[in-house]
Amino acid sequence: MNLLTDYGILAWIIIGALAGALAKFIMPGRDPGGCMVTIALGIGGALLAGFIGNAIGWYDPGEGAGFIAAIVGAIIILFVYRLISRR
Template identity: 45%
Template sequence: MHWLWVIIVGLVVGVIAKMLKPGKDPGGFIITISLGIAGSFLSTYVGEKLGWWGETGLVHFLGSIAGAIVLLLIYHLLTRRSTT
């Protein structure tokens, strides 16, 4: 059940990351949502393994947003280089 919440939080985080980093995305809204889910998974795994936060809480949610934004920035850097 914990990982189902990670996916749901990832959907919300993807939307928030898109609002925080506006602009034209090469992949569109679906890629942004997917990166939000991936960021949520990544920050959940790393944060829990390093003992930064538990399974739930505000810090976990903020970490998921940060993970999604980092993945979104990496995605933009990779797609910008490949199109030029």
């Protein structure tokens, strides 16, 4: 049973919001956006972690990343954003 496939888009939004909020909590700073950007950050983090995990071989084809991996992916996205926005 996979939470994201069972509940669809609603699960992506909730998990994305939680993962994005935790990533922003772990890496505090001045980041733009409110709830929508936080949700997008978490969803993007999950997609990034799933893509990297599939490329490395940690996940089977079609298998998504877990919640912790989504947080790590969101942290990576925040880190890259901050590197780019400094310039």
